[in-house]
Amino acid sequence: MGRTVTETGAQLSPVRLTTGRLEAFSDGVIAIAATLLVIELNPPAPGEQLWEAVAHELPAMAAFAVSFLTILIFWVNHHALFAGVRRADRGVLFLNGLILLGISFISYPTAVLGQALQTETHAGPAALLYGLVLLATSAAFTVLWAYLSRHPQLLHPGVQPASALRRSLAGPLLYGLASITALVNAAVALVVVALVAGFFALPPRWRGRGPA
Amino acid sequence: MGRTVTETGAQLSPVRLTTGRLEAFSDGVIAIAATLLVIELNPPAPGEQLWEAVAHELPAMAAFAVSFLTILIFWVNHHALFAGVRRADRGVLFLNGLILLGISFISYPTAVLGQALQTETHAGPAALLYGLVLLATSAAFTVLWAYLSRHPQLLHPGVQPASALRRSLAGPLLYGLASITALVNAAVALVVVALVAGFFALPPRWRGRGPA
Amino acid sequence: MGRTVTETGAQLSPVRLTTGRLEAFSDGVIAIAATLLVIELNPPAPGEQLWEAVAHELPAMAAFAVSFLTILIFWVNHHALFAGVRRADRGVLFLNGLILLGISFISYPTAVLGQALQTETHAGPAALLYGLVLLATSAAFTVLWAYLSRHPQLLHPGVQPASALRRSLAGPLLYGLASITALVNAAVALVVVALVAGFFALPPRWRGRGPA
Amino acid sequence: MGRTVTETGAQLSPVRLTTGRLEAFSDGVIAIAATLLVIELNPPAPGEQLWEAVAHELPAMAAFAVSFLTILIFWVNHHALFAGVRRADRGVLFLNGLILLGISFISYPTAVLGQALQTETHAGPAALLYGLVLLATSAAFTVLWAYLSRHPQLLHPGVQPASALRRSLAGPLLYGLASITALVNAAVALVVVALVAGFFALPPRWRGRGPA
Numbered sequence: 001m002g003r004t005v006t007e008t009g010a011q012l013s014p015v016r017l018t019t020g021r022l023e024a025f026s027d028g029v030i031a032i033a034a035t036l037l038v039i040e041l042n043p044p045a046p047g048e049q050l051w052e053a054v055a056h057e058l059p060a061m062a063a064f065a066v067s068f069l070t071i072l073i074f075w076v077n078h079h080a081l082f083a084g085v086r087r088a089d090r091g092v093l094f095l096n097g098l099i100l101l102g103i104s105f106i107s108y109p110t111a112v113l114g115q116a117l118q119t120e121t122h123a124g125p126a127a128l129l130y131g132l133v134l135l136a137t138s139a140a141f142t143v144l145w146a147y148l149s150r151h152p153q154l155l156h157p158g159v160q161p162a163s164a165l166r167r168s169l170a171g172p173l174l175y176g177l178a179s180i181t182a183l184v185n186a187a188v189a190l191v192v193v194a195l196v197a198g199f200f201a202l203p204p205r206w207r208g209r210g211p212a
Numbered sequence: 213m214g215r216t217v218t219e220t221g222a223q224l225s226p227v228r229l230t231t232g233r234l235e236a237f238s239d240g241v242i243a244i245a246a247t248l249l250v251i252e253l254n255p256p257a258p259g260e261q262l263w264e265a266v267a268h269e270l271p272a273m274a275a276f277a278v279s280f281l282t283i284l285i286f287w288v289n290h291h292a293l294f295a296g297v298r299r300a301d302r303g304v305l306f307l308n309g310l311i312l313l314g315i316s317f318i319s320y321p322t323a324v325l326g327q328a329l330q331t332e333t334h335a336g337p338a339a340l341l342y343g344l345v346l347l348a349t350s351a352a353f354t355v356l357w358a359y360l361s362r363h364p365q366l367l368h369p370g371v372q373p374a375s376a377l378r379r380s381l382a383g384p385l386l387y388g389l390a391s392i393t394a395l396v397n398a399a400v401a402l403v404v405v406a407l408v409a410g411f412f413a414l415p416p417r418w419r420g421r422g423p424a
Numbered sequence: 425m426g427r428t429v430t431e432t433g434a435q436l437s438p439v440r441l442t443t444g445r446l447e448a449f450s451d452g453v454i455a456i457a458a459t460l461l462v463i464e465l466n467p468p469a470p471g472e473q474l475w476e477a478v479a480h481e482l483p484a485m486a487a488f489a490v491s492f493l494t495i496l497i498f499w500v501n502h503h504a505l506f507a508g509v510r511r512a513d514r515g516v517l518f519l520n521g522l523i524l525l526g527i528s529f530i531s532y533p534t535a536v537l538g539q540a541l542q543t544e545t546h547a548g549p550a551a552l553l554y555g556l557v558l559l560a561t562s563a564a565f566t567v568l569w570a571y572l573s574r575h576p577q578l579l580h581p582g583v584q585p586a587s588a589l590r591r592s593l594a595g596p597l598l599y600g601l602a603s604i605t606a607l608v609n610a611a612v613a614l615v616v617v618a619l620v621a622g623f624f625a626l627p628p629r630w631r632g633r634g635p636a
Numbered sequence: 637m638g639r640t641v642t643e644t645g646a647q648l649s650p651v652r653l654t655t656g657r658l659e660a661f662s663d664g665v666i667a668i669a670a671t672l673l674v675i676e677l678n679p680p681a682p683g684e685q686l687w688e689a690v691a692h693e694l695p696a697m698a699a700f701a702v703s704f705l706t707i708l709i710f711w712v713n714h715h716a717l718f719a720g721v722r723r724a725d726r727g728v729l730f731l732n733g734l735i736l737l738g739i740s741f742i743s744y745p746t747a748v749l750g751q752a753l754q755t756e757t758h759a760g761p762a763a764l765l766y767g768l769v770l771l772a773t774s775a776a777f778t779v780l781w782a783y784l785s786r787h788p789q790l791l792h793p794g795v796q797p798a799s800a801l802r803r804s805l806a807g808p809l810l811y812g813l814a815s816i817t818a819l820v821n822a823a824v825a826l827v828v829v830a831l832v833a834g835f836f837a838l839p840p841r842w843r844g845r846g847p848a
Contacts, residue, residue, distance in 0.1 A: 018715075018719075021659070021663065021715060023233070024236070024660070024663060025663050025666070025667055025711060027233065027236060027237050027240060028240055028663060028664055028667030028668070028671075029667045029670060029671050030237070031237055031240030031241045031244060032240070032244055032456075032667060032668055032671040032672075033671050033674075034241060034312070034316065035240075035241050035244040035245050035248065035316045036244075036248070036671065036672070036674070036675065037316070038245075038248070038316050038317060038319055038320060039248065039251065039319070039675065040679075041320045043252075043320070043323045043324045043327050044324065044327070044334075046331065046333075047333075049334065050324070050328070050334040050337040050338055050341070051337060054324075054341065064317075065313060068309075068312075068313050068316065069309055069313065072305075072309045072312070075237060076305065079233060093708075093712065097704075097705055097708045100670070100704075100708070101701060101704050101705065104670065104671045104673070104674050104704065105674060105700075107674055107675070108674055108677045108679070111679045112679045112680065112686070112690075115679050115680070116686070119682065121682075121683075122680075122685065122686040125686040125687055126686055129686070129690065235445070236448070239445065239448060239449050239452060240452055242449070243449055243452030243453045243456060244452070244456055244668075246453060246524070246528065247452075247453050247456040247457050247460065247528045248456075248460070249528070250457075250460070250528050250529060250531050250532055251460065251463065251531070253532045255464075255532070255535045255536045255539050256536065256539070256546075258543065258545075259545075261546065262536070262540070262546035262549040262550055262553070263549055266536075266553065276529075277525060280521075280524075280525050280528065281521055281525065284517075284521045284524070287449060288517065291445060447657070448660070451657065451660060451661050451664060452664055454661070455661055455664030455665045455668060456664070456668055458665060458736070458740065459664075459665050459668040459669050459672065459740045460668075460672070461740070462669075462672070462740050462741060462743055462744060463672065463675065463743070465744045467676075467744070467747045467748045467751050468748065468751070468758075470755065470757075471757075473758065474748070474752070474758040474761040474762055474765070475761060478748075478765065488741075489737060492733075492736075492737050492740065493733055493737065496729075496733045496736070499661060500729065503657060
């Protein structure tokens with residue numbers, strides 16, 4: 001809030017945006033993307049036994065929970081990235097748009113994967129699609145860090161984009177690993193994605209020494 | 213807003229998050245979860261009489277209204293909890309994620325219960341599922357208070373996590389009671405959940421002396 | 425933002441809520457309720473001519489647009505009301521919850537009315553249901569003003585709840601009129617609701633002298 | 637946030653609204669409208685091959701992505717416009733409501749276009765409908781600038797509404813061009829809309845000299 005920059009006032013296409021409002025808008029999109037996931041879950045069909053129906057829905061629920069927590073991790077990363085951004089130009093705006101597009105899209109491969117795990121048909125391709133969408137979304141973060149490292153004037157003093165760029169490669173690498181796992185077993189790929197979310201959420205002392 | 217802490221700047225995985233933005237994001241998820249409940253209500257099928265169709269939908273509407281008010285109560289509790297949090301570490305972030313996951317998930321058992329009350333099939337199991345999801349969601353609040361009571365450095369001075377932890381047990385106990393009631397009668401279980409929401413909303417002088 | 429009151433800190437059930445966060449949460453619910461309306465519109469069925477399908481959908485689109493603008497008017501009234509509230513107690517919280525419940529629910533009678541106008545079956549009862557839901561929602565505002573007029577310590581100095589309460593009766597009266605009109609003609613009732621929204625949006629000099 | 641104006645306090649129908657809250661509410665509607673687009677995408681039908689199903693869904697995904705980015709551009713324009721607004725009167729409120737109505741409605745022609753491109757039936761009319769809705773939405777911005785240029789007291793000092801009004805004509809002109817293209821080829825019309833979004837997002841040095 002304190003680092004808003006609105007030098008261009010009432011222009012139709014301002015180069016500089018208040019990062020406060022950009023973050024608030026992004027938060028809105030990410031919160032909605034996470035919460036919308038649940039509408040892909042299906043109540044029991046008429047005549048179906050309730051617990052059987054719920055048990056049948058369990059794989060879709062697992063996919064829902066993993067995607068929900070993954071989107072929360074993306075949100076934390078988004079927050080951490082924009083904590084370092086002093087002002088947003090059009091490139092930041094566009095690349096942030098791609099990140100939000102990716103996050104909004106996650107509900108589609110989640111629904112596909114949940115359905116595939118339920119029906120045990122084409123589960124491998126569904127998990128691969130799921131992994132690739134997460135890979136692309138996390139890669140959009142890396143692209144934005146690469147852009148920021150070439151435009152350091154957009155960053156707060158003291159932010160080191162080169163090391164942030166290197167660390168941001170963890171996302172694409174881990175989701176790439178999950179995608180490769182999907183070629184072997186779909187459920188294991190979902191577990192890998194869950195572990196990635198868990199790893200990011202773990203307190204640092206439980207995962208060795210590190211800057212965070 | 214005034215107690216944001218961003219010591220780690222542009223790290224990929226910051227331990228400390230601005231609680232202001234964490235609350236705003238959580239508010240977004242909770243508001244969406246409450247508002248999305250309505251899309252489970254079904255307009256009359258073609259050829260159905262309108263008032264008959266509305267009367268037929270009444271149990272689903274009751275489940276909608278009770279879940280809506282319950283989510284509002286969860287929101288108040290969330291607000292009260294974070295009013296005491298000075299800064300969020302990764303554990304707070306993860307446990308808050310579980311709370312949001314639970315609240316987002318409520319629309320599923322609400323839809324199941326509404327449908328079960330309408331068709332008068334497997335209403336007992338549906339109410340039990342509903343009660344257990346509310347139990348788990350309120351238990352996530354208790355777990356977060358337990359975590360905070362073991363990390364008092366995350367709290368504002370003067371906050372007493374031990375008594376907050378004790379009081380937070382009211383949620384799991386009451387939703388546990390609702391779950392047991394569900395084994396006897398589904399509609400009564402829904403009434404119990406409605407009474408819990410009403411109890412939290414009542415002015416203190418109408419429910420005896422108390423700290424609130 | 426400047427009038428937040430958090431005297432009770434980390435209690436589980438605080439009597440006093442920051443009105444800033446209560447407004448932000450309410451804004452979220454109202455924005456979602458307005459935007460969700462559109463998912464009730466149906467793309468053409470396979471084989472249907474596009475313009476015929478769009479023309480066939482026009483009554484549902486009219487209901488969508490009228491409900492959207494009506495929810496915006498409710499939002500303005502909500503904003504005006506909370507501009508006068510200094511702090512929120514549990515009664516304000518609960519009555520605000522009823523307002524939000526009503527606004528969230530509007531998509532249901534909107535879908536019913538749109539479908540009824542399309543199929544030209546039970547349009548009268550559908551318009552009556554629509555009018556009654558708007559009547560109930562606007563009456564919740566009146567009840568909240570009545571509550572505030574009996575608890576003036578919750579208001580900012582200078583706010584006159586008695587006259588606000590009188591003016592707030594316009595909503596229930598106008599939506600009551602729309603409901604009565606529904607008994608005669610459904611489309612005319614929708615026009616009446618549209619005129620109410622237009623009346624609130626009109627600049628004051630176009631509707632005679634008035635305080636606003 | 638710093639330019640809120642609440643002179644009318646607790647009136648039911650205030651002429652002046654805090655632009656901060658008006659912007660936050662509009663942000664919410666726009667974020668939801670963008671994120672809701674994804675629910676129009678359909679997972680594979682039972683028995684369908686996954687990659688075939690995804691390939692079959694590609695036109696709908698393209699329409700989703702283009703509409704998503706277009707809504708983001710509308711958001712930037714909305715932000716730029718309100719950066720110049722000092723206070724909102726009822727006319728601003730009403731015209732802003734029309735802008736939000738248009739943006740919320742975009743998911744409908746997007747779904748229609750996606751379906752038409754998939755089934756290769758009535759794709760031309762669907763693209764025309766799509767272009768016309770974008771034309772109408774961007775025209776609402778022009779109307780709001782025209783209103784503001786006739787009410788300069790609502791603007792911050794230094795804002796030049798006449799030139800902003802001229803520049804705001806780019807939207808209707810470009811979407812009018814897309815609509816005309818739709819009469820020839822639906823896919824090309826979608827590409828034109830994508831190019832408009834890309835043009836707005838391009839850094840200024842890549843598109844010749846200009847004020848932004």
